[in-house]
Amino acid sequence: xxxxxxxxxxxxxxIATVSRILNHKEGYTEExxxxxLQTIEELGYHPNGVAxxxxxxxTNTIGVLVPSISSMxxxxxxxxxxxxxxxxxTSVIVCHTESNGKKTMQYLHLLKEKQVDGIIFTSEILKxxxxxxxxxxxxxxVLLSSESINLPVPHVKVDDRLAAYHATEYLIKQGHSKIGxxxxxxxxxxxxxxxxxxxxxxxxxxxxxxxxxxxxSGRGFSFKDGSEAFEKLISAHPELTAVFAxxxxxxxxxxxxxxxxNIDIPGRLSVxxxxxxAISEMSIPPLTTVAQPMLKxxxxxxxxxxxxxxxxxxxxxxxxxxxxxxxxxxxxxx
Amino acid sequence: xxxxxxxxxxxxxxIATVSRILNHKEGYTEExxxxxLQTIEELGYHPNGVAxxxxxxxTNTIGVLVPSISSMxxxxxxxxxxxxxxxxxTSVIVCHTESNGKKTMQYLHLLKEKQVDGIIFTSEILKxxxxxxxxxxxxxxVLLSSESINLPVPHVKVDDRLAAYHATEYLIKQGHSKIGxxxxxxxxxxxxxxxxxxxxxxxxxxxxxxxxxxxxSGRGFSFKDGSEAFEKLISAHPELTAVFAxxxxxxxxxxxxxxxxNIDIPGRLSVxxxxxxAISEMSIPPLTTVAQPMLKxxxxxxxxxxxxxxxxxxxxxxxxxxxxxxxxxxxxxx
DNA sequence: TTGTACGCGTTATCAG
DNA sequence: CTGATAACGCGTACAA
Numbered sequence: 049x050x051x052x053x054x055x056x057x058x059x060x061x062x063i064a065t066v067s068r069i070l071n072h073k074e075g076y077t078e079e080x081x082x083x084x085l086q087t088i089e090e091l092g093y094h095p096n097g098v099a100x101x102x103x104x105x106x107t108n109t110i111g112v113l114v115p116s117i118s119s120m121x122x123x124x125x126x127x128x129x130x131x132x133x134x135x136x137x138t139s140v141i142v143c144h145t146e147s148n149g150k151k152t153m154q155y156l157h158l159l160k161e162k163q164v165d166g167i168i169f170t171s172e173i174l175k176x177x178x179x180x181x182x183x184x185x186x187x188x189x190v191l192l193s194s195e196s197i198n199l200p201v202p203h204v205k206v207d208d209r210l211a212a213y214h215a216t217e218y219l220i221k222q223g224h225s226k227i228g229x230x231x232x233x234x235x236x237x238x239x240x241x242x243x244x245x246x247x248x249x250x251x252x253x254x255x256x257x258x259x260x261x262x263x264x265s266g267r268g269f270s271f272k273d274g275s276e277a278f279e280k281l282i283s284a285h286p287e288l289t290a291v292f293a294x295x296x297x298x299x300x301x302x303x304x305x306x307x308x309x310n311i312d313i314p315g316r317l318s319v320x321x322x323x324x325x326a327i328s329e330m331s332i333p334p335l336t337t338v339a340q341p342m343l344k345x346x347x348x349x350x351x352x353x354x355x356x357x358x359x360x361x362x363x364x365x366x367x368x369x370x371x372x373x374x375x376x377x378x379x380x381x382x
Numbered sequence: 383x384x385x386x387x388x389x390x391x392x393x394x395x396x397i398a399t400v401s402r403i404l405n406h407k408e409g410y411t412e413e414x415x416x417x418x419l420q421t422i423e424e425l426g427y428h429p430n431g432v433a434x435x436x437x438x439x440x441t442n443t444i445g446v447l448v449p450s451i452s453s454m455x456x457x458x459x460x461x462x463x464x465x466x467x468x469x470x471x472t473s474v475i476v477c478h479t480e481s482n483g484k485k486t487m488q489y490l491h492l493l494k495e496k497q498v499d500g501i502i503f504t505s506e507i508l509k510x511x512x513x514x515x516x517x518x519x520x521x522x523x524v525l526l527s528s529e530s531i532n533l534p535v536p537h538v539k540v541d542d543r544l545a546a547y548h549a550t551e552y553l554i555k556q557g558h559s560k561i562g563x564x565x566x567x568x569x570x571x572x573x574x575x576x577x578x579x580x581x582x583x584x585x586x587x588x589x590x591x592x593x594x595x596x597x598x599s600g601r602g603f604s605f606k607d608g609s610e611a612f613e614k615l616i617s618a619h620p621e622l623t624a625v626f627a628x629x630x631x632x633x634x635x636x637x638x639x640x641x642x643x644n645i646d647i648p649g650r651l652s653v654x655x656x657x658x659x660a661i662s663e664m665s666i667p668p669l670t671t672v673a674q675p676m677l678k679x680x681x682x683x684x685x686x687x688x689x690x691x692x693x694x695x696x697x698x699x700x701x702x703x704x705x706x707x708x709x710x711x712x713x714x715x716x
Numbered sequence: 717t718t719g720t721a722c723g724c725g726t727t728a729t730c731a732g
Numbered sequence: 733c734t735g736a737t738a739a740c741g742c743g744t745a746c747a748a
Contacts, residue, residue, distance in 0.1 A: 049519070051741055062719045067743055075717060092518065097495040098435045099741035103724045107432060109475075109496070117464060120660075123457040130451060130478055134489075139496060141443075141473045144464055155468075161431040162443070162473060184426065185383070271664050300664045307666050326454075327661050330605050330634045332641050385725055396735040401727060409733055433725035437740045 050091040059087040070095060101163065108138040110353055111159040111167045115147045120297075120325050121342065122171055125192060128346020129168060136354060138165070147172060156181050166353040168192050173238060174201060188356035192349040193340075194238050195365075202356075204348045204366035206340050208239060211370040212246025215292050215320050215338045218372055220254050223381040224290040224318060227256065230277045230302060231265040232294045240265070243294050243322070261285070266298065274298025275305040282309070289381060290318040296325045299335055303377070314379035324373050334375035341368055384425040393421040404429060435497065442472040444687055445493040448504045449481045454659050455629075455676065456505055459526060462680020463502060470688060472499070481506060490515050500687040502526050507572060508535060522690035526683040527674075528572050529699075536690075538682045538700035540674050542573060545704040546580025549626050549654050549672045552706055554588050557715040558624040558652060561590065564611045564636060565599040566628045574599070577628050577656070595619070600632065608632025609639040616643070623715060624652040630659045633669055637711070648713035658707050668709035675702055 052070075056063040061080060068075050069084050087093075101107040112129055114122045130140045141164065143155040156178060159167060166188040169178075174189075174196045182189050191203035219227050229247045232240040244263060251258040264281045266273025274293055278301065282288060293299035299321030303313055311317050313333060321328060324339035348366050355363055386404075390397040395414060402409050403418050421427075435441045446463055448456045464474045475498065477489040490512060493501060500522040503512075508523075508530045516523050525537035553561050563581045566574040578597060585592040598615045600607025608627055612635065616622060627633035633655030637647055645651050647667060655662060658673035682700050689697055 052743095053741075063742075064719060064744075065717085068718090071743080073744095077717070080717085094491070094494055094519075096436075096497065096741050098432055098441060098497050099724090100743080101432045101724095102430075102436055102726090102741080103743055105724085117457055117461040120454060120457075123451055123454075126476070127451040127478060130476060134477070137492065139475045139477070139492060142460070142464060142476050143468070143473070144461060157428070158471065158473065160428055163430060163432050185428075271660075297664075304664060304666060326605075327664070330631075330638060330661070330665075332638060332666055387725075390735095397726085398728085398735060398737095399733085402734090405727080411733070414733085430725050433740090434727075435740095436725080436742090437727050439740085 050093040051096070052093070055084065055088055055091055055093050058091065059084045105163075106165055107163050108136075109141060109162065109164045110138060110357075111141045111143060111155070111162075111164045112170060113143050113145055113152065113155060113167065113172070114170045115145055115172055117142060117144045120327065121295075121323060124342040125170060125346035125349070128343040128348075129192075129350040130346075131343075132347050132350035132354065138354070145172070149175065149177070152178060153181070160185055160187065165357045166190075168349050168353055169194065169201075170349075171239075174199060188353060190349050190352045190356065192345060200362065202352060202363050202365050204345055204352060204368060206345075206368050206370045208242035209246040209249070211322070211338050211340075212243040212292070212294075213250045214246075214370070214372060215322065216247050216250035217254065219290045219292060219318065219320060219378065220250065220256060222290075222318065222378055225256050226285075226288050227251070227262070227290045227292065228281050228285055228288045229263045229292045230274055230281060230294060230298050231263055232269045232273075232298075233267060234265050239269070240294070247292055269295035269298055271297045271301040271304075274301025276301075278302040278305050282306075282311070288317065290320070290378070293319060293321050296321040296323040296328045296335060296337055298322075299337065299377070300327065300331055303331060303333075303335075314377050318378040320372075320378055328373075329375070331377075333377050336375045336378040337373055339371050339373045341370075344368060384427040385430070386427070389418065389422055389425055389427050392425065393418045439497075440499055440691075441497045442470075443475060443496065443498045444472055444691075445475045445477060445489070445496075445498045445501045446504060447477050447479055447486065447489060447501065447506070449479055449506055451476060451478045454631075454661070455657060458676035459504060459680035459683070462677040462682075463526075463684040464680075465677075466681050466684035466688070472688070479506070483509065483511070486512060487515070494519055494521065499691045500524075502683050502687055503528065504683075505573075508533060522687060524683050524686045524690065526679060534696065536686060536697050536699050538679055538686060538702060540679075540702050540704045542576035543580040543583070545656070545672050545674075546577040546626070546628075547584045548580075548704070548706060549656065550581045550584035551588065553624045553626060553652065553654060553712065554584065554590060556624075556652065556712055559590050560619075560622050561585070561596070561624045561626065562615050562619055562622045563597045563626045564608055564615060564628060564632050565597055566603045566607075566632075567601060568599050573603070573628070581626055603629035603632055605631045605635040605638070608635025610635075612636040612639050616640075616645070622651065624654070624712070627653060627655050630655040630657040630662045630669060630671055632656075633671065633711070634661065634665055637665060637667075637669075648711050652712040654706075654712055662707075662709070665711075667711050670709045670712040671707055673705050673707045675704075678702060
C-alpha cells in the first residue's frame, strides 16, 4: 500500500510538501502541486485516516445509540443523521442497545476506544451512569427524541405534551365527546407520561368528561400493545366514539382489533395515531395522525452534534414542530 | 487523557509490560498484573483504538452499504449484521447510497480511508467500478440480498426464482387458476426478473393459462407501485381470483386499492406477498406472504465477512431458505 | 517555497 | 519476567 512517503520519493519532494498539498494549505508552486497530484494518481495513493486520526485527535466518526435499528421510528432518524454527517465527511457507527443498560455501557466503551468525535443518544433516557462516563472523557452528546431534566445535555424532540394536546383537541373539534386513550407505558417519562398529560389537559380544558378508566396503557407502543389495550378500553367503555393512540403502531393494532369486533372505522369509531410512519398511509382506512418529522429531527441532531464538535459549545435545545396529518380514520360527527 | 505511558510510569513498569497485560500475552507475575490493573483503574485509562489500528492494520470496523436505511427491508438486515459484529467487538458504519453510483464511490473512498476491515454490499448490484476499487485495495466484500454473476464475490440471499415459484404454486394448490402478478422492475436482474421467471415457471409447470398481460410491473417495489400496477392488471383482467405481489409493500398497495374498488380480499381476490415484513401482520386482512429471513441473512453476511477478514479465504455462497407464512389474505376455492 | 525531524499511542522485537 | 526502542502513516513547528 502506497504511503505519503512513497509519493514524496517518487515526486522528488518531501512528505511535508505532499501533506500540505493534500490538506490545501499553502506553500508550494502550482507546478509542484501538479507533479504531486500526478504521482498520487499513478501510485493510486489514498491517505490513511487512522494515522491522521491519531495525530489530529479527530476521527470524523460519530456514534449513534438506538434501542433497535429495525424499529421504523428510529431508522428514519438514523437516515437523517447520516445525511448531514456524510456532507461533512463524517461516518456514522450505529449501535443497537436493545434498551439494555449493560450493553449500552459496552457500546460506550467501544465508542470511546474508537475515539468517536461525538455521540447521539436516541429514543432513550440518559442514565447517570452513561452521562458520567461521557462527561469524564469530554465526549459531546446530544439526545434525540429524548431529554434529560437534570443533566446539561442538549436535545431535539417534539413537545409530546403539546402534540398530544392537539391530537385530542382535534378529536373534540370534530364533535367527539366520548374519547378514550390507548397510551404507552406510564413509567416512560419521555414518551409515555407526557402524552397522557396532554390528553388529560385537552379533555379538561374543553370540559369533556374524563376518568382514569378512559386511559389504558400498554407495556410499550407496539401493535400488540395497542390491540390488547384497546380491547380492555372498549369493553369497559363501549360508548366511545373516538380513541387517541400514543403511536401509529398502536393505532394499527386498534384498527385491526376493531375490524375483528365488527366496529367500523371511522364509521362508528374514530382513531388518531402518533408518529406518521410510512405505514400510516398504507392502512385501511389511511390513518389520521400526529406527524413527528423524524428525518428532520435526525438532521437537526446531526447538525447539533457537528456544532458541538467543531465549536466546543453546547447548543440550545431544539423543539421541532409537529403537525396533524388528516387522512381518513377520523370522522366528523353532528 | 491518560495513555499507556502514564500507566507505566505510575506503576513503575515499562509500557511493554502494560501492553502485554492488556493484550493477555504472557510474561509477567500475577503481582505486577494486579498492580498495573490497579493503576489503570485509578487513572481511568482506556486504550486508544486509533493508535492500535495504525500498527495492527485492523480497525475492527466494517462498512455496510445500503440503498436506504429507512426501508423496512434493509433495516432489519443491518440489525442482523450489527448483532454478530458486536459480538466480536467490531463496529458497523452504515452508508446509504440512494442507489447513486457517484455517492457509492464516495462512500467507498471514505471507507477505504477509514481503513475498514471489510464491506457488506446490500440489496444492490455490484458495478464493475465498485469491484475494481475494492479489489485493488484487497478489501473483503460480501453481497447481501444481491449477487454477481461474473465477479468472484460471495453472496447471501434467498433463491428468488424458487421462492416465487413456490408462492405461485401455493396459489394454484389453493384452487386458483386465474392468477396475475404485480412485479417489480423487469430490468432488475436481482429481485425483479427472477421472481417473474419463477411465476411463469410455476404457471407453465402446472398448465395454468399464462399470457404476458397477466404480469404488470412497477418502477420499484413500493406501495404506490403496487397500487398502480394492480389497477392496470385488474382492469385488463377482471376475471382474476388471485394475485402474486413481488413485495409486501406492493401487496399492501393492492389491498388498499382493492378496498377502494370494493373488491373483497380474500373473498373475491386472494393476495400473496413477498418479504414478511412486520407490517404484514398488521394489515387487514393479515398478509399471507413468502418470508425472507432478513435478520438471519444479515447475521450470515456478518459471519461471512468476519470469516473473510480473519482467514483471508472466500467462503461459499449462502442460499437461505424461504418459507410461506400463511395468514388470511389467501382463500382456498372449490 | 521547501525539507528535517519530532510526536501521536500502540504493538512487537529484541536484549537483559 | 521485564525494559528499551523501532515501527505504523501522517501533520507540523522549525529551519533552510
